[in-house]
Amino acid sequence: QPVHLRINDQELGQPTPCRIRITDPSGNEYAPFGRSLNFSTGRGEDVGGHVKLGKERWFSIDGACEIAVPSGELRVQVRKGISYLPLDEVINHPAGKMSIRLSIERHLIVGRPYYHMSDARCHFSTPHSTALDAAAEDLDIVNLLAEPTRLLGQDGNSHESVPSYLAFSGQASALEQHGSRIIVNTHHRHLMLGSLGLLNCHRVVHPLAFGGPDATDDWSLRDWAGQCHRKGGLVTWTEPFAPNKPHAGEALALAVLGEIDAFELTPDNLSYAVRGWYQLLNAGVQIPLIGSSGRNANDRPVGALRTTHPTYEGSSWVSLTKLKHDKVTNGPMVSTTVECNKVVVSAFCLEPFHQVELVVSGEVVATGARELAKWGEGVWIAGIECVLSPPCWFAARVVDKEKSPLDGRTPLFGHTSANWIGEPRAKPQAVGFLMEHLRKGRDWVEDEGRFDDPKSKVKLLDTFAEAMAKLESMPTV
DSSP, rough: EEEEEEEETTTTTEEEEEEEEEEEETEEEEETTTTTTHHHHHHHHOOOSSEETTTTEEHHHHHHEEEEOSSEEEEEEEBBBBOOOEEEEEEETTTTTOOEEEEOOOOOOSSTOOOOOOEEEEOOSHHHHHHHHHHHOOSEOOOOOOOOOEEETSSSSSEETTTTTTGGGGOOOOOETEEEEEEEHHHHHHHHTTTEEEESSSOSSSSSSHHHHSSSSOOOOHHHHHHHHTTTTTEEEEEEOTSSSSSOHHHHHHHHHOOOOOEEETTSHHHHHHHHHHHHTTTTOOOOOOEEEOOSSSTOOTTTEEEEOOOTTTHHHHHHHTTOOOESSSSOEEEEEEETTEEEEEEESSSSOOOOOOOOTTEEEEEEEOEOOSTTTTOOEEEEEEOOOOOOOEEEEEEESSSSOTTTSSSEEEOOOEEEEEEEEEEHHHHHHHHHHHHHHHHHHHTTOSSSSSSHHHHHHHHHHHHHHHHSSOOOO
């Protein structure tokens, strides 16, 4: 029978956007009116408003919906980001009752109101569906990035499309709804040289892609980054150190040269990207983290990995990223403070995690076991205090392979950006690792790149040479 379902914010007493799943004792799932249980999970297909995690189908709602359910026992599951306690309640729904009313509680210690939360990259959904998803996952900002893609039409032919391109908003919001801001920018890609997110850019930088089997390589990532910076934008290195590529491409050269503002982590790349980031830091390259869901299909929610920023009044998320204040998480909130070379690490989470770790110059030097907080029911905490010897960089992390976070898929993960004590120094081994990548990228340009304009080739080779020279000149440990 049709019923009206409403999920309230317990503190406010008002409906709040969230993600829901309703099942009966036989495991049958029920979708809100106007929604289908048989939604696609293919890349670029009907993205937004729903998500399939394993075999579970979830739906974003604005706090209320109409839904047809049987009478009797029902299981209602509700999620809202990483700051709200998950709701998983079995109710007895009598025949003839026309409404279901439940509440979800925000934990005031975890996440809010101390942190601003954003997703730096997702694709292929509309601003309106993205806004609903963002609010359901308790995100302040989602960057919806337009990029070229090929779709198979009903006529059997493939067609190039750039979803969301016409909604480009750059430094403004394309849409503000349900308390969340959706900003449409662009994602730029070369199959061998790398990919960049151009955020907070006041107009589109063209081309959106270059190279490929039917085109030349007469462009560069440095052109994209330069135009973005001239337009007041933020450049992120997306899909860094991809293991299916023989080298890290021109993007690595730009990171070494300080022309990339942030290093992206997604649920897909945690293991290998973090190792590559440590190598950059060990070579004396200072670059902060930024977190993205990378969502391009209905197989993960927005914010599956998110960026958190401290809520400093008058500071934008762009300026905080450039100041290296970002943290990346899917649940654990990790922070560091330092005074007179003494580092204090703290971590807290709504789920039990194994431990928090202090990473110094790429090595775990101290750990802190978790315990149940005495001051906040349902909160797990851990801490470390350690005196460091400069020069070094340090960061804190939670990496828990056995526990799944609130989105039900990716292991628990939280990582701060790095801070330095003393002047950056390079480890020869890390310099050697990066130099090998740069040499392979340079060799690809020299031997396999296709150029109509010889000056384009020279320009690319000069970028690699400049990055290699900078690495060689770094003071070493």
